[in-house]
Amino acid sequence: MTTAVRTSPSRTEVLRAPRVHAVPLRTSTWVALAVASLVGLAAFGWPLVVAPEAGLAHAADAPVVLGAVLAGLLLVVHLALADGGMDVKAVALLGLLSAVGAVLRQLSAGAAGIELVFAALVLGGRVLGPGFGFALGTTTLATSALLTGGVGPWLPFQMLAASWVGLGAGLLPSRVGGRREVTMLAAYGAVASLAFGVAMNLSFWPYTLGAGTDLSFVAGAPVLENLRRLLLFSAATSLGWDLGRAVTTAVGLALVGAPVLAVLRRTATRAAFLPAPERAGDTSR
Amino acid sequence: MIRLEAVSVTYPGQASPTLRDVDVSVAEGELCLVVGPTGAGKSTLLRAVSGLVPHFTGGTVHGRVVVDGRDTRDHRPRDLADVVGVVQQDPARGFVTETVEEELAYAMEQLGLPSDAMRARMEEVLDLLGLVTLRHRALRDLSGGEQQRVAIGAVLTAHPRVLVLDEPTSALDPAAADDVLAALTRLVHDHGMTVLLAEHRLERVVQYADRVLAVGPDGSVAEGAAGELVVRVAGGPPLVELAALAGWDPVPLSVRDARRRVAPLRARLAASEPPLPHVPRAATLLSAHDVHVRYPGTHAVRGVGLELAAGQVTAVMGRNGAGKSSLLWAVAGAAPRAAGTVLVAGRREAPAPADPAVLDPREARRRVALVPQDPGDLLYLGSVAAELAASDAQADAAPGTTAALFAGFAGAVPAAAHPRDLSEGQRLGLALAVQLAAGPPVLVLDEPTRGLDYAAKRVLARLLAEHARAGGSVLLSSHDVEFVAQCADRVVVLADGSVVSDAPAREVLVASPTFAPQVAKVLHPLPLLTVDEVRDALAVTG
Amino acid sequence: MHPAAWWAWALGIVVLAGRTGSATVLTLLALTALAVLLLARRRGGPAPGAYLTLALAVVVVRLVFHVLVGVPGGGTVIVDLPTLEVSWAPGLSLLGPITTGGLLSAVIGGLRLAVMVLAIGAAATAAPPTRLLPLLPPALHHLATAVVIAVAVAPSLSAAAGATRRARRLRGLPTRGVRAVAGTALPVLADALDRSLALAASMDTRGYARLLAPRDRRVTPLLLGSLVALGLGTYGLLTGDLRYGLPGLAVAVLLGAVAAGLAGRGPRRTQYRPARWRPPDLLLACVGALLALGATAGVPGGALAAAAVLGAVVGSVREPGARYREALA
Incomplete structure (x- = not known):
């Protein structure tokens, strides 16, 4: 009712937002991420590569062992990320976006196949950069597990997979804009969420099912044979669910992608991560 | 303690500075009030003192800001944490942890204090702010006043020398605001704390202020004694206006001061006839009978009946948790009620009276519209223009209807602005315009005055009066006695979910010790509520 | 306990x-x-x-x-x-x-x-x-803080989502369906984002990360070494090659712990x-x-x-x- 208007970024500023890196990544951090991803891939795909004579192939506590390995891996990677320094605004944003993701996950847990948390990860990583996306994946899944009682050996797997989803979203080509950007994100979101489901199945299928059935994991069998069995197992169990989730993610992104990108970019612009305070007439430095 | 030397602040992307050539200093142990119109730069001044400008917000700062010998140029906000304590406008948004004790310990943990010192300070602050009984409670279960005191405690544990508060009482009911202000004055008087405080609701705080900094619309800052400067602020508190009318100089800043001087004025006014209660006997637009609202564990509204007549503005008052919001939402048919009936009159196209909770939401909002406590809840699009256009389409109104209504409340606002970047008043105006676009006769507003300055409140009061004059009816809940005195015809007081009194506004407000506006307190026992009424009465008596 | x-x-x-x-x-x-x-x-x-x-x-x-x-x-x-x-x-x-x-x-x-x-x-x-x-190494303080914040605000975000859904009804908009979910999620998200800036300001003025250790050049190589050792350890686990398995993991833990210690040195936050x-x-x-x-x-x-x-x-x-x-x- 008064006519005063507070500072607001102009519309053009919002539309051609510069690439933001809310969590800066230095070269050494990239190397750490790459090495960690390789180790992580091996841990995820262990049923395909494990040698039959390895103790892991038959031990029932393998998920715990590999979960511990991945938990350690995440700790080290996040040490590397934090070593690059983190703005307090990035920390607060990470907290709030994780809470949004966790609430979305809670809301959608009931309705089969509707998991909007991937949409949140994809959009967060896209706008705030790969480093932030990676951190967001970890914190979102951790928060969700803490809130709903989902802490277990599967959690490090979920955290790493979600972090990859956020990281990948941050690495998508930055020049794509407008409708094509939303389409690209929707396609990426669908693929990523499907891959997430398959990867989780891959790591835990040997335990869910146990040994000896026609669909069971056979240590040391040819990769294709195990893949075939995994595919059949997935088809029998969670594939429909995973496909539903992929579709939901894509539809959700197509529907809210553009406005969410706009509000995220508005915040990113306002936050001005790591602002270098300008000081007119400053002679002291 | 605080020194600003030739300070100008310009935010990135802005042509003109928000603060211009500010040269002020605040001595140790002063309670200094920052006043000024909305958007003038009060918050920027506070942020410059805490170092948030420019380290956090970006922007360019000319000149020097020195707090307790530390130059904000070389000290980030976090390096000033043990010197300046900052309490933001909405305390709940600044909480990091879940419980009171954790929150109070947070700053001490960041400063790396040893465990014994932490325990000692914790007890000290809990006692000082009366938080002992709350220490293990969850932050989100606290009332607004309790949250505000916790927020103050959370910065006090760092033992700052300066406390900076942005509108600490504007969202609180009178009792909670008194608690917070009492705590602040105790800090100033007994502990020599320097307090810098921005506030809209001057009537509450101006009596405690040692000095006033007035931020002008151009970004200049004038300093002076409370009595001199508050007069200059456009539309000051009622006492100041009354003083201007009566020609009192210096201006009394508390009811007590004014009552010592009021005898001649009262004598003149006593001769005048008290204004007649304006009770229109018109058609009933909405009638509610025996309404009950229950939540798990509480019985929020217990058998309330209410008739809303055309041409009337009804205010619901009462403590926090008395059931005001629940009643409003139930009456508007927007929240479930456990028992009772609500009937809202029909319109020409659909004449039968009906229960708004049963009606299709699209039809219901054509009869009764509710503006929630946070008007931003109603807004979900990315720009004012999009919001206005969507509103016309949803209300089946002619294009431009909402825009015309909005312009009537808020003046010129850039169409591309994000609704979240609007001032509180503008946002309320937008939400009101959206809800009025469907042309509902009954308008329900939940705490509409939160965060509004005097100018915005006057516009809102005028608007509600116009809606009533045009044959509508207004039901609002408010803690703001001055606003209620200004606009309500009738006051319903709720306590513990039941109606305690339901009478013409004048009867309720003049008699009540908690709900009496300043003018009524000063002129007691004359039944006058606002400065406008005093002015009219004086005009009659000559 | x-x-x-x-x-x-x-x-x-x-x-x-x-x-x-x-x-x-x-x-x-x-x-x-x-x-x-x-x-x-x-x-x-x-x-x-x-x-x-x-x-x-x-x-x-x-x-x-x-x-x-x-x-x-x-x-x-x-x-x-x-x-x-x-x-x-x-x-x-x-x-x-x-x-x-x-x-x-x-x-x-x-x-x-x-x-x-x-x-x-x-x-x-x-x-x-x-x-x-709180038991996480001080060097991971940022991450732990983010999770603490998220756990603390999640309930109020749920409440905000409820308020927005009720407000949609007030405007006569549908409260079911995909569009309604999107229309509810957007304001909640926008509010959460605004809130994050207010929270960051509050943390900053209360001394967050004030006692952050300066960067130590030795941390990065140690972390990389730890990751490589972790990789070798995993390789050992998967192939059953005992020369790599446990020793690799042990070295990884050791290097990681040293790196965390170095990164978190200096004046400490307290609890x-x-x-x-x-x-x-x-x-x-x-x-x-x-x-x-x-x-x-x-x-x-x-x-x-x-x-x-x-x-x-x-x-x-x-x-x-x-x-x-x-x-x-």
Whole structure:
């Protein structure tokens, strides 16, 4: 009712937002991420590569062992990320976006196949950069597990997979804009969420099912044979669910992608991560 | 303690500075009030003192800001944490942890204090702010006043020398605001704390202020004694206006001061006839009978009946948790009620009276519209223009209807602005315009005055009066006695979910010790509520 | 109670459950974990529903698949179902005879996973994992803070979502369907984003990250070394090559710990109520270590299970006294 208007970024500023890196990544951090991803891939795909004579192939506590390995891996990677320094605004944003993701996950847990948390990860990583996306994946899944009682050996797997989803979203080509950007994100979101489901199945299928059935994991069998069995197992169990989730993610992104990108970019612009305070007439430095 | 030397602040992307050539200093142990119109730069001044400008917000700062010998140029906000304590406008948004004790310990943990010192300070602050009984409670279960005191405690544990508060009482009911202000004055008087405080609701705080900094619309800052400067602020508190009318100089800043001087004025006014209660006997637009609202564990509204007549503005008052919001939402048919009936009159196209909770939401909002406590809840699009256009389409109104209504409340606002970047008043105006676009006769507003300055409140009061004059009816809940005195015809007081009194506004407000506006307190026992009424009465008596 | 104590106990049980093949031991462990979980729940821990459901689900899934796809196993045939060949999936046959041996192996396999789930659920209920966050190395303070914030604000975001949904009704908009979900999520998100800036300002003025150690050049190479060692350790685990497996992991832990120590050096933040190890906590943690080591070394499961029960009793019984002492302190 008064006519005063507070500072607001102009519309053009919002539309051609510069690439933001809310969590800066230095070269050494990239190397750490790459090495960690390789180790992580091996841990995820262990049923395909494990040698039959390895103790892991038959031990029932393998998920715990590999979960511990991945938990350690995440700790080290996040040490590397934090070593690059983190703005307090990035920390607060990470907290709030994780809470949004966790609430979305809670809301959608009931309705089969509707998991909007991937949409949140994809959009967060896209706008705030790969480093932030990676951190967001970890914190979102951790928060969700803490809130709903989902802490277990599967959690490090979920955290790493979600972090990859956020990281990948941050690495998508930055020049794509407008409708094509939303389409690209929707396609990426669908693929990523499907891959997430398959990867989780891959790591835990040997335990869910146990040994000896026609669909069971056979240590040391040819990769294709195990893949075939995994595919059949997935088809029998969670594939429909995973496909539903992929579709939901894509539809959700197509529907809210553009406005969410706009509000995220508005915040990113306002936050001005790591602002270098300008000081007119400053002679002291 | 605080020194600003030739300070100008310009935010990135802005042509003109928000603060211009500010040269002020605040001595140790002063309670200094920052006043000024909305958007003038009060918050920027506070942020410059805490170092948030420019380290956090970006922007360019000319000149020097020195707090307790530390130059904000070389000290980030976090390096000033043990010197300046900052309490933001909405305390709940600044909480990091879940419980009171954790929150109070947070700053001490960041400063790396040893465990014994932490325990000692914790007890000290809990006692000082009366938080002992709350220490293990969850932050989100606290009332607004309790949250505000916790927020103050959370910065006090760092033992700052300066406390900076942005509108600490504007969202609180009178009792909670008194608690917070009492705590602040105790800090100033007994502990020599320097307090810098921005506030809209001057009537509450101006009596405690040692000095006033007035931020002008151009970004200049004038300093002076409370009595001199508050007069200059456009539309000051009622006492100041009354003083201007009566020609009192210096201006009394508390009811007590004014009552010592009021005898001649009262004598003149006593001769005048008290204004007649304006009770229109018109058609009933909405009638509610025996309404009950229950939540798990509480019985929020217990058998309330209410008739809303055309041409009337009804205010619901009462403590926090008395059931005001629940009643409003139930009456508007927007929240479930456990028992009772609500009937809202029909319109020409659909004449039968009906229960708004049963009606299709699209039809219901054509009869009764509710503006929630946070008007931003109603807004979900990315720009004012999009919001206005969507509103016309949803209300089946002619294009431009909402825009015309909005312009009537808020003046010129850039169409591309994000609704979240609007001032509180503008946002309320937008939400009101959206809800009025469907042309509902009954308008329900939940705490509409939160965060509004005097100018915005006057516009809102005028608007509600116009809606009533045009044959509508207004039901609002408010803690703001001055606003209620200004606009309500009738006051319903709720306590513990039941109606305690339901009478013409004048009867309720003049008699009540908690709900009496300043003018009524000063002129007691004359039944006058606002400065406008005093002015009219004086005009009659000559 | 030190929050890590229950987790050490739970991890010990997990290792033991993975190694033992005895249905008796597994049942005993499951009952113990269940008792701890339910007791902790009665004392006001978080709802353990998810763990109970999951534990039940893993057993059921095993049994269902056993019947559906058939597990070859000895013993007597209980029900002789016909075998169906699936034409489009060569090598896959459905149903088939159900035998006692197969059924037992399915139950044991399911029970084993159920014990793991229940043990972790018991730890999560008795010592909520949020309390583990302060135990993270100081160098991960940012990450831990983000999670603390997220856990603290999530309930109010849920409430905000409710308020927005009610406000949609006020505008006469639909409250169901995909569009409605999007229309609800957007304002909540926008509000959360605004809130994050307010929160950041509040943290900044209260000294957040004020005592951050300066960057240490040695940290990065150490972290990279740790990752490479972790990679070698994983390789060792997967190939069964003992030269790499455990030594690799040990080196990775060592390098990571040194890096974390270096990165978190300097003046420290402090904790208002730091977790302390008291004798019963130590005992509980020792039981955990004993279980893990004993199971790996082949100590009979029965003895270890008894130790697990003892630990659970010590941990659960101590609680009331501890509460009394904490109330006095």
